[in-house]
Amino acid sequence: MTEYAEVIVDLSSEQVDRLFTYRVPEGMKLAPGQRVEVPFRTKSLEGFVIELRETTELDEKIIRPVLRVLEDYPAILPELVELAQWMKGKYHCNLVDGLRQMIPSQMRGGRVREKTVDVARLAVPAEEAEAALAADRRAPKRQEALRALIEGPKPVPFLNAIAPGAVKKLAQMGLAVIESSEVRRTPYAALTGSAAPDPELMPGQKAAVQRISQALDENGGRFLLHGVTGSGKTEVYIRVIRRAMAMGRGAIILVPEISLTPQMVDWFRRRFGGDAAVLHSRLSAGERFDEWKRIRSGEAKVVIGARSAVFAPLEKIGVIIVDEEHESSYISDKRPRYDARDIARWRCDHHGAALILGSATPSISTYMKAMPGVKPANRLELIEMNERVQGRALPEVEIVDMRAELVRGNRSIFSAALADALKDCLESGHQAILFINRRGYSTFVSCRACGYVERCDQCDVSMTYHQADGMLHCHYCGDMRLPPKICPKCGSKFIRYFGAGTQKVEEEVARLFPQARVSRMDIDTTGAKDAHEKILGAFRRGETQVLVGTQMIAKGLDFPNVTLVGVVAADLSLHVPDYRSVERTFQLITQVAGRAGRAEYPGRVVLQTYDPDHYGIQLAAKQDYRAFYFREEKMRRRGLYPPFTVLARLLVSSKSEDTARTVAKALEGRMNGLLDAHPDWRRDVVQMRALEAPLKLLRGEARWQVFIKMYARECADEVVSQMELLERQAFEGARVELEVNPNAML
Ligand code: ADP
Ligand code: ZN
Ligand code: ZN
Numbered sequence: 118m119t120e121y122a123e124v125i126v127d128l129s130s131e132q133v134d135r136l137f138t139y140r141v142p143e144g145m146k147l148a149p150g151q152r153v154e155v156p157f158r159t160k161s162l163e164g165f166v167i168e169l170r171e172t173t174e175l176d177e178k179i180i181r182p183v184l185r186v187l188e189d190y191p192a193i194l195p196e197l198v199e200l201a202q203w204m205k206g207k208y209h210c211n212l213v214d215g216l217r218q219m220i221p222s223q224m225r226g227g228r229v230r231e232k233t234v235d236v237a238r239l240a241v242p243a244e245e246a247e248a249a250l251a252a253d254r255r256a257p258k259r260q261e262a263l264r265a266l267i268e269g270p271k272p273v274p275f276l277n278a279i280a281p282g283a284v285k286k287l288a289q290m291g292l293a294v295i296e297s298s299e300v301r302r303t304p305y306a307a308l309t310g311s312a313a314p315d316p317e318l319m320p321g322q323k324a325a326v327q328r329i330s331q332a333l334d335e336n337g338g339r340f341l342l343h344g345v346t347g348s349g350k351t352e353v354y355i356r357v358i359r360r361a362m363a364m365g366r367g368a369i370i371l372v373p374e375i376s377l378t379p380q381m382v383d384w385f386r387r388r389f390g391g392d393a394a395v396l397h398s399r400l401s402a403g404e405r406f407d408e409w410k411r412i413r414s415g416e417a418k419v420v421i422g423a424r425s426a427v428f429a430p431l432e433k434i435g436v437i438i439v440d441e442e443h444e445s446s447y448i449s450d451k452r453p454r455y456d457a458r459d460i461a462r463w464r465c466d467h468h469g470a471a472l473i474l475g476s477a478t479p480s481i482s483t484y485m486k487a488m489p490g491v492k493p494a495n496r497l498e499l500i501e502m503n504e505r506v507q508g509r510a511l512p513e514v515e516i517v518d519m520r521a522e523l524v525r526g527n528r529s530i531f532s533a534a535l536a537d538a539l540k541d542c543l544e545s546g547h548q549a550i551l552f553i554n555r556r557g558y559s560t561f562v563s564c565r566a567c568g569y570v571e572r573c574d575q576c577d578v579s580m581t582y583h584q585a586d587g588m589l590h591c592h593y594c595g596d597m598r599l600p601p602k603i604c605p606k607c608g609s610k611f612i613r614y615f616g617a618g619t620q621k622v623e624e625e626v627a628r629l630f631p632q633a634r635v636s637r638m639d640i641d642t643t644g645a646k647d648a649h650e651k652i653l654g655a656f657r658r659g660e661t662q663v664l665v666g667t668q669m670i671a672k673g674l675d676f677p678n679v680t681l682v683g684v685v686a687a688d689l690s691l692h693v694p695d696y697r698s699v700e701r702t703f704q705l706i707t708q709v710a711g712r713a714g715r716a717e718y719p720g721r722v723v724l725q726t727y728d729p730d731h732y733g734i735q736l737a738a739k740q741d742y743r744a745f746y747f748r749e750e751k752m753r754r755r756g757l758y759p760p761f762t763v764l765a766r767l768l769v770s771s772k773s774e775d776t777a778r779t780v781a782k783a784l785e786g787r788m789n790g791l792l793d794a795h796p797d798w799r800r801d802v803v804q805m806r807a808l809e810a811p812l813k814l815l816r817g818e819a820r821w822q823v824f825i826k827m828y829a830r831e832c833a834d835e836v837v838s839q840m841e842l843l844e845r846q847a848f849e850g851a852r853v854e855l856e857v858n859p860n861a862m863l
Contacts, residue, residue: 124164134211134569150191157861202684209841210453223402232512233297257282313387320504336469341487344502346711361435367418373444396422427457432830434468442474466742478704483759512713514738535723542681553685556639557581562614576815578852594816673711677716687726695861696758706737763833767823771851774819780851781807781821801832812863
């Protein structure tokens, strides 16, 4: 009985996005999901076995054999093959693009493998070895090595533990064997703390755990866990995971950003020990592969990780948790542009598992799904936790009008109120967090005399001054140059630096409080592998008193000694040209304010703004999510913004402005043709046109776009599908990218 393997080759191209048939050679054992090497045209390629068949309609003579099996187990579970097929339909990608998400990328091409060390163990029973020991008194090294082998409970690492020469000799004498053994590279080894006991749950937590546990028994459910900052959501996750594990099922918990992971990992390690595995992009290739293997082999049942951990190869899932579900990092920025929340939902349906989206500030579109009137297929059940644990109060928020500060002659970046609060905080031995959502020193460099602004040559943006290297940086393309001493346009010497970033805030704190130790956390200070952990660790241990940072520090962190949070410029994110700018501002302020007063000391928040009456600022200060939701929902409905509409664009980039425009116009023509052919689509389109992108130059490329706004009804999906097809066509001298409700349309 000959067997045939239907294989997807590991080559992302529409032309080969189909099954190829290979013969399974005699004696080779294969299962669906296994990776193999196959001949392809004149080369050999890696591929994924999708199906095995006993017969084929193809001519036996032209079928080539599978060359080799890459792993002796299926790297891809049957469920995940199915998921890749679903992704192909939903995201219009090739099947292999989905399959590639399911394994550590370095497994492809054999760039990572199990790490092994040589170990030695006894080859004979201990008594026999004892006898040999007694008989052989001349070689003390050999005696010592043999003693170690007799006493060591397990195989002994060969090279570093025992004299290698002596062990070799013992092996020749037939007393020992040397063999290679797999070892695991464990990320965050240093963090493995002592096991922590379970605290008693608060009533709100208990109710949440009960409701979700019930769903676990009843084949799943979908929940939005809306809990104010400090309400103890993590503890709810932990108890639900326990429950799932008691049922013999695993769990995935997704966290948005890598800076959050050390603390989460630490918590989970303490509670779940070796059952917990970590998956994220900052791990070395070897660490990631080892963690993945621990999950694949069933050794680790609780997976913590960033977006891509949603594909973790767990065979039985009880719950998937998406913490801080409002974070934009859950949407992939590379093709396939999947939303981890959709993948989580698919997997939960498949496993009859519970899906928990958790946040103190859910995204507007998620919260809407928990409101009455939603189709059952999309519904989320709302669970609320409105109290902080142990009756702690939410922090007091004070809004400071920075225009009034200017009138009073205070030109510094700190208001009198913030400077005083900082002084009190430091004098009482507590810690402070200062948040400003902009890195660098000054936002832009400009001439006082003529208004000239130093801009990037490659991008249509102003350059940011960085004090660390004294250079101007472009935050879009990374280009750097020396700042001008005299104005290149009018020759004036009145070059001034405007706006503040993290570096300037750090410097100002150091100037006002020379004894205080300040650290800064932004992209510029967190390049190295363990940088986040170092900065946060020092802050946790009290070695630093003030932490200055961008949005990296806004969420999830839990430092008991922090009593003051200063939001240095609350409106920075308010004026981004994006329909979500108010939502994002509200989230940032609420989240960062929530870092204060999480233990026994009450917290205080000082919020500096030039726009104190804005509803986003006002409601964030009150930390009133529900009021904000209803207000924002009304604005979106009136302004025809998502989730009531879908915004999409085909973004065209080209070295030549002419080409970019021509291609955009051509695409607009194609879209119009489609809409003319489908009057029902046309009816749902609010607006469509080709125009220059707001950021018209990026990395030296001109940018045009075909922008479209549609009512969020079924037709919108059809139109987006058509745009995906247009995106995949090749245009001479231009790149086309589709974006649907992107984070910002720059
Ligand atoms: P959230 O994610 O909702 O902002 P966390 O999960 O970070 O809140 O919890 C806030 C703090 O309260 C943490 O330090 C946590 O250890 C603690 N905590 C949570 N639940 C309890 C409880 N039942 N009893 C005592 N402390 C708790
Ligand atoms: Zn000038
Ligand atoms: Zn640039």
